[in-house]
Amino acid sequence: MTTVEIEKYLRELNDELRATGVKGEISLYGGAVMCLAFNARLATKDVDAVFVPIKHIRRAAGVIAARHGLRKDWLNYAVRIFLTEHQKRVLLVLSHLTVYVPEPDYLLAMKALAGRVDSKDRDDLIFLIRELNIESGAEVVEIVSRYYPHKQIKPETQAFIEELFSSHDQFGGTEKAD
Incomplete structure (x- = not known):
């Protein structure tokens, strides 16, 4: 649609x-x-x-x-x-x-918790992280905890989020040099 x-x-x-x-x-x-x-x-x-x-x-x-x-x-x-x-x-x-x-932070929490990084949720997570000017994986975890205090992000989603922050310069799409 x-x-x-x-x-x-x-x-x-x-x-x-x-x-x-x-x-x-x-x-x-x-x-x-x-x-x-x-x-x-x-x-x-x-x-x-x-x-x-x-x-x-x-x-x-x-x-x-x-x-x-x-x-x-x-x-x-x-x-x-x-x-x-x-x-x-x-x-x-x-x-x-x-x-x-x-609000965008709630949608981010839902998508991070769903943990479907092999779907459109991956691009949605990247968009929402940029939209909210989030600077670390810890900020994402804090937002999820605010709305879902008794749930944890799936390990593969956590790894994906950490990879985003370690490999992209402020999500500008530029790979960091190793």
């Missing part, structure tokens, strides 16, 4: 909610945030989100899936099991739908 498509589907969700007289809220996570809030990606496979009212938004998402030939789970609610308390900011306000995104 491209950024343009995600925006279109969110507007269509609003239209479906308006048609039934229901107002809703949706909080986006993952690749959708990287696309919409940061313009850091061109596309994502689905939209990770939590939303209320669940029943009405799921029904509206089903209508949109059928209309556009999308998978039924294009609006993926599974992210809810990974969420902890965090600040959100408004991304988009429509007549019947308000769209929120997490």
Whole structure:
């Protein structure tokens, strides 16, 4: 799903909610945030989100899936099991739908904890580290600990983060000389 498509589907969700007289809220996570809030990606496979009212938004998402030939789970609610308390900011306000995104440090914590460095999360982590002007792997660990105090970053993700800081000069893309 491209950024343009995600925006279109969110507007269509609003239209479906308006048609039934229901107002809703949706909080986006993952690749959708990287696309919409940061313009850091061109596309994502689905939209990770939590939303209320669940029943009405799921029904509206089903209508949109059928209309556009999308998978039924294009609006993926599974992210809810990974969420902890965090600040959100408004991304988009429509007549019947308000769209929120997490602060960048929370998204960094989620992606670092997920530890999928062989996926788009790798590029997302690099982008967020730059966006937040993080200068060390210890800062990344501190951010993860703030949101997920009882969880640890996977060893392979920790190694990846340490490698980033040891091999790149301020993430400018320039390899350090050995």
